[in-house]
Amino acid sequence: MSIQSVRGMPDVLPSESAKWGYLEHQVRQLFASYGLVQIRTPIVEQTGLFARSIGDVTDIVEKEMYSFADRSGESLTLRPELTAGVVRAAIEHGLLHNQTQRLWYQGPAFRYERPQKGRYRQFHQIGVECFGIADAMMDAELIEITEQLWRRLGIREALTLQLNSIGSPEARSAYRDALVSFLEQHRESLDADSQARIDRNPMRVLDSKDPNTQQILVDAPSILDALTDEDRAHFDRVCTALTEAGVPYVINDRLVRGLDYYGRTVFEWTTTQLGAQGTVCGGGRYDGLVAHLGGKATPGVGFAIGVERLVLLLETLDAFPADLERGCEVYLMLQSPEAEPALRRLASQIREAAPELRVMTHIGEGSLKSQLKRADKSGALVGLILGEDELRTGQVQVKPLRGGETQTVDYADAVAYCQRLRKAQWII
Ligand code: HAM
Secondary structure, three states: OOOOOOOOOOOOOHHHHHHHHHHHHHHHHHHHHOOOEEOOOOOEEEHHHHHHHHOOOOHHHHHHOEEEEOOOOOEEEEOOOOHHHHHHHHHHOOOOOOOOEEEEEEEEEEOOOOOEOOEOOEEEEEEEEEEOOOOHHHHHHHHHHHHHHHHHHOOHHHOEEEEEEOOOHHHHHHHHHHHHHHHHHOHHHOOHHHHHHHHHOHHHHHHOOOHHHHHHHOOOOOHHHHOOHHHHHHHHHHHHHHHHOOOOOEEOOOOOOOOOOOOOEEEEEEOOOOOOOOEEEEEEEOOOHHHHOOOOOOOEEEEEEEHHHHHHHHHHOOOOOHHHHOOOOEEEEEOOHHHHHHHHHHHHHHHHHOOOOOEEEOOOOOOHHHHHHHHHHHOOOEEEEEOHHHHHHOEEEEEEOOOOOOEEEEHHHHHHHHHOOOOOOOOO
């Protein structure tokens, strides 16, 4: 019996990886244009980091973490998200002392959820975390970055921005009382998880996916009525900045997000195109988290995008560029084994003169006809053919594979021809 991949942990095969490369390229370019710098943190952290930051009474910590004891008995966890590790690293390396940070990251995360379309046990996030900036303009700029990304990818119309403020700890404590007394009145009708959470973490009840609980929550009090004046001013500033930037939003006062570290702004980008797993991106402000994890009090705000869901959405909307399938731009063929050294030299010259092009040489036997077939299948824009005649004259046939006349030219002209080819913009 052959060994299979772990359930919910899919491979990204060559046919898919060009799509990932395209997304990553767009993201890198966009994030750089906002001055973000990348941070890379380990996939494994101490279990306590997640329990303390995401919250003990959350689905992630209660049900979804891959935790294990290592050989020395220490409890470690495959990260279920990247924010906690980034905050840990920022504190540990003194990145937050009298300075601001605008960081981005990408990488796998792990949650033991029931796999289905758009929901996996290993998935990938691309995210941003900004530290040291309390101003609501930062919240608005982060949302603007995500909106710009959707625009560049051509999927803006398919996404809706859901926005809420869950206020400061004072506002939440007042709200909690109102919410608990509401939930108590309906205790018997709530799902079992929600009943258990009334006492331990009542705002998590708002996350419940249970349709009956959701129905009851329609009449629950609104967090927006509990905001302090400062919370309200912060939220208004985010809303105004978004309106000024032309980014429409829907205020959803039931949106609390599934992690406990948030305060004030929270947001999600959702789509109706992916069925049940329609949240493509989520984020918000977490001004208390750095101090909670042992650092000096430092405001923070960020978001993370689910890469698999984004890939699915682009596929559904047919929004990937048509030339993504192309495997190379130039394909070199030979009609006689003697041409091999010249063919390799010519390929090297092209790679040196046009480093952004992908240049493949035919290797092994094969009639010219079969080589041309391969060249066509590779998606190449041009084929270069070296035969005995060309060897003698020091020339090469340049055969455009997507329409155009074949010409026989000197090597230098063939190199110049290749330099003029349109390279695929998304190659990294
Ligand atoms: P999150 O909402 O838990 O937030 O995850 C962010 C995104 O990751 C989701 O919107 C979704 O697209 C994707 N995602 C989550 N779970 C899965 C899964 N099982 N399979 C596929 N995709 C998934 C966070 O993780 C926060 N750290 C975001 C953040 C950063 N907040 C502030 N900074």
